[in-house]
Amino acid sequence: MQICGWRTGAGEPRLAGISNAMKGLAMKPHHQPPCRTRAALLALTLGAAFGLAAQAQTPGQATPHLVLKESVLQMPKSDTQEVRVLTASFKPGDQTVFHTHRSPVTVYVLEGQFTLDLEGRAPVVLSAGQAFVEPPNVKMTGYNRSATDALRVVIFYVSDPGTPFLDPAH
DSSP states (O other): OEETTEEEOTTOOOOSTHHHHHOGGGEEEOSSOOOTTHHHHHHHHHHHHHTHHHHOOOTTOOOOOOOOOOOOSOOOOSSOOEEEEEEEEEOTTOBOOSEEOSSOEEEEEEESEEEEEETTSOOEEEETTOEEEEOTTOOEEEEOOOSSOOEEEEEEEEESTTOOSOEEOO
16 A cells, blocks of 8 residues: 555555554655655544544533443334433442343442442442443342442433333342
């Protein structure tokens, strides 16, 4: 691949599109006159690749920070879904009922430490600022295992309208 007078060196793997451009240190000059816009092209490529133009923070302007990104199965498929955002506060030692959810549930810890015991899986422990997607149709119980500290969480749930948030399990 050749980009503005530069080409990748012999024997290097050829990666698709922008990947070769990103290997700037591994690129070698081609025997052509230098391109006047090489620096501009490289800056544009790097900016696009890393989202610098879109991520530049203007003073006084908030910028979102990704906490969790996960592909999930078994989302509702009806034309209309109901989005619920709930909060829960746990005193030291509190726990949820043993339950399941019909759709994935995302929990975000505001304060304290949340322990989630999922049937057939290792426990998940989340601290403030962390999030986790609870899988549907898996039996679970959530805990505040602290003897002294409170726990506060925000819960995001998308379901078919009228679907119960949880189903008690036996």
